[in-house]
Amino acid sequence: MRHLALIALLPLLLVACADKPESKTAQPDVKAGKSLAAAHCAGCHGLDGKGVAPGIPHLAAQVDEYLFESLVAYRDGKRTHAALRDMTKELSTQQMHDVVAFYSSLPPVERGDTRKEITLSPYEKGKALSKSCARCHGQDGNATAPGMPSLAGQQPRYFVAATQAYLHGTRNIETMETMLRGLSKLEMENLAVYYASQTPVRRGKPEVGDPQAGEPLTARCGGCHGAHGVSHDAMTPTLAGQDAQYLVAAIKAYRDQTRVHDVMLDDNTDQEIADIAAYYATQESIAAETGPMTVKDLSAKCDRCHAPGIENPAMAIPKIHGQNRDYLIRSLRAYRDGKRGSSLMHNMSLPYSEAIIESVASLYANQDAR
Ligand code: HEC
Ligand code: HEC
Ligand code: HEC
Ligand code: HEC
Numbered sequence: 001m002r003h004l005a006l007i008a009l010l011p012l013l014l015v016a017c018a019d020k021p022e023s024k025t026a027q028p029d030v031k032a033g034k035s036l037a038a039a040h041c042a043g044c045h046g047l048d049g050k051g052v053a054p055g056i057p058h059l060a061a062q063v064d065e066y067l068f069e070s071l072v073a074y075r076d077g078k079r080t081h082a083a084l085r086d087m088t089k090e091l092s093t094q095q096m097h098d099v100v101a102f103y104s105s106l107p108p109v110e111r112g113d114t115r116k117e118i119t120l121s122p123y124e125k126g127k128a129l130s131k132s133c134a135r136c137h138g139q140d141g142n143a144t145a146p147g148m149p150s151l152a153g154q155q156p157r158y159f160v161a162a163t164q165a166y167l168h169g170t171r172n173i174e175t176m177e178t179m180l181r182g183l184s185k186l187e188m189e190n191l192a193v194y195y196a197s198q199t200p201v202r203r204g205k206p207e208v209g210d211p212q213a214g215e216p217l218t219a220r221c222g223g224c225h226g227a228h229g230v231s232h233d234a235m236t237p238t239l240a241g242q243d244a245q246y247l248v249a250a251i252k253a254y255r256d257q258t259r260v261h262d263v264m265l266d267d268n269t270d271q272e273i274a275d276i277a278a279y280y281a282t283q284e285s286i287a288a289e290t291g292p293m294t295v296k297d298l299s300a301k302c303d304r305c306h307a308p309g310i311e312n313p314a315m316a317i318p319k320i321h322g323q324n325r326d327y328l329i330r331s332l333r334a335y336r337d338g339k340r341g342s343s344l345m346h347n348m349s350l351p352y353s354e355a356i357i358e359s360v361a362s363l364y365a366n367q368d369a370r
Contacts, residue, residue, distance in 0.1 A: 026094060028064075033102030036095055040087055041103075049106040054326035061369060064104035066316040071096045078341045108369035109322060119363040122355035123293040126194025129187055133179065141194075142201045147245040153200040153287040156192035156353075157234035163188045171259055189355035196289035206244035206278040209271075214279030217272055224263070229280040234288070241285035247277035295363050298356065308370040322369025328361035 038047055041059075046052055049060025059067060073079040075088035088096070120128075130141070133151070137143045141152030151159065163180050165171040180188075218229070221239075225231050229240035239247065251273045253259035255266040268276065292298045305312065306320050320328065334340035336357070 028094075028097040028101035030098070030102050030105055032095075033098035033100070036091075036099045037102050041099065045103070048109070049103050050109045051324050051327065054324060055330060056324065057327045057331075058109045058322070058324055058369070059103040060106035061108035062104055062319055063316055064100050066318045067100040067104060068096060069316050071100065073341075080339070108319075111322060111366075111368060117362070117366050119295050119359060119366060121293060121295045121298055121359050122190045122193040122353065123197060124295075125187070125355070125359075126190035126192070129183070129191050130194055133191075140198045142198070143243055146207055146243065147249065148243055149246045150200060150242055151195040152198035153238060153241070153285050154192075154195055155231050155234050155237055155288045156189070156196040158231075158237045159192035159195060160185070160188045161235065162237075163191075186355055186358065189353050193289060193291075193353070193355065197287055197291070197293065199287050200238075200241040200285035202284050203241055203243075203281050206281045208244050208248060209274030209276070209278030211275070211279040211282045214272075214275030214277070217268065217276050218279055221276075228283040230283070230285055231288075238285055238288065239280040240283035242281060244274075244277045244281035247280055248273055251276065295359055298360055299363055302360070302364075306364075319370065320364045321367040323365060325361050325365035328365055329357055332357045332361060 034047075037045070044052055044056050045059050049058055049062075051058050070079065071084075071088050071091070074081055074084040075091075077085065091099070130137075136145070136148055137151050141150055141154070143150045162171070163176075163183075164185070166173055166176040166180055169177070183191075221229075224233070224236050225239050226233075226236075229238060229242075231238040250259065251266050251268070252270070254261065254264045255268065255273070266273070292300070302320075304310075305317050308319070308321060310317070331340065335346040
């Protein structure tokens with residue numbers, strides 16, 4: 001029975017395939033494509049395939065199958081851009097093949113400036129910026145002065161949130177506000193990546209409290225701050241290995257509401273707080289980040305698919321070397337924020353912070369197009 005049903009279906013399936021609008025109709029006509037481009041596309045993409053403004057992608061020498069799939073994606077609403085949606089609705093499948101064949105046949109866009117800028121990773125930028133913090137927080141973020149917080153291994157999103165709290169006055173500490181004033185949010189992210197990647201040094205006996213007495217008191221804290229104070233949540237600080245006096249001051253500040261946060265409340269006595277601090281200070285901590293450190297490490301993942309000359313029969317992979325920087329940033333954000341469908345691969349391979357997106361975009365924009 002099953003076989004019979006399949007055989008009956010077969011002609012139908014064949015007809016359906018032949019009707020598929022994406023299938024190639026005739027041989028693409030590059031000349032017809034050029035006229036179409038001149039009439040409809042050149043205002044933004046140039047007749048040389050070079051985006052006329054930042055944020056408009058270069059199309060010259062781009063993989064034709066990828067260009068075609070992009071047009072279909074705009075037409076079907078899988079990629080959103082109002083002008084392109086309207087335009088692609090007007091084009092026949094044949095016309096799409098023609099215009100795409102024209103653009104992909106053009107020579108790649110030359111970079112105006114042939115010097116190669118050196119692109120630094122967020123880690124490298126953060127390392128350079130951290131020089132001005134070392135005096136208090138230690139060279140690698142392991143602070144040694146009593147009362148001074150360590151930054152080594154700290155969770156990166158918490159780190160950025162803390163810097164914003166000083167800048168916006170919700171944590172009212174003048175030294176820190178002065179230190180951070182003038183640094184952009186992107187620079188804070190770079191610092192966060194650098195510090196998160198440093199290895200915390202294990203501390204000896206604390207100056208305050210009794211670790212053994214503190215341990216049972218931390219039962220309510222572990223759900224958020226992690227077992228033994230090693231947080232696995234990017235927004236929640238690691239407490240393990242933190243300076244004990246700093247911990248005492250911070251917990252008291254929440255209790256006395258001089259430092260306010262909706263989830264952090266405390267009703268412990270001063271002695272209990274000292275014991276909790278002693279317990280956490282003496283726990284072993286780990287670096288929150290162990291990701292790629294240099295731009296080369298970052299792009300190694302991408303080059304598995306995007307390196308020139310790599311062909312993958314399973315997917316149309318665009319060229320990204322020499323692409324417009326603003327456009328690269330835009331498309332990477334779109335993948336990250338789920339605004340551009342398609343690649344599961346990108347959800348897996350893309351690191352998420354703005355700082356990382358900017359670095360990777362600069363790196364590829366700065367390569368010769370091929
Ligand atoms: C009003 C300006 C404008 C016009 C006109 C225009 N485009 Fe675009 N095009 C853009 C912008 C902006 C993007 C990037 C949109 C996005 O972020 O997805 C884009 C993206 C594309 C992409 C995707 C490229 C990639 O690397 O993913 C293709 C293909 C494309 N356009 C082809 C065309 C063709 C063919 C025409 C003419 C029929 C055309 N465009 C007309 C502005 C324009
Ligand atoms: C003059 C000494 C000093 C310098 C220099 C300094 N800090 Fe601080 N930092 C402090 C003190 C003191 C605190 C604790 C403030 C508090 O109680 O909230 C602190 C707290 C922090 C915190 C919050 C830590 C936590 O666990 O919540 C971050 C993040 C931070 N500093 C980042 C930096 C960065 C980045 C720099 C360099 C741009 C820097 N600091 C330079 C003294 C300094
Ligand atoms: C519901 C989750 C949650 C629980 C439970 C919790 N915390 Fe927190 N804790 C946080 C978050 C989130 C922050 C960051 C708040 C901020 O940005 O000021 C924080 C901040 C802290 C800080 C400041 C760290 C620093 O580097 O400045 C200390 C110290 C702290 N908590 C100790 C404790 C202790 C001790 C307990 C148990 C008695 C506890 N927390 C229970 C979520 C929690
Ligand atoms: C497994 C293969 C694979 C890996 C790994 C990969 N990509 Fe892609 N990339 C693709 C495919 C396929 C597309 C086309 C997806 C689509 O149609 O939107 C794409 C599209 C892009 C685009 C959009 C280009 C345009 O013209 O619109 C950018 C930018 C990009 N990738 C950057 C990266 C970066 C940066 C990395 C490394 C962090 C990376 N990719 C890793 C396969 C991959």
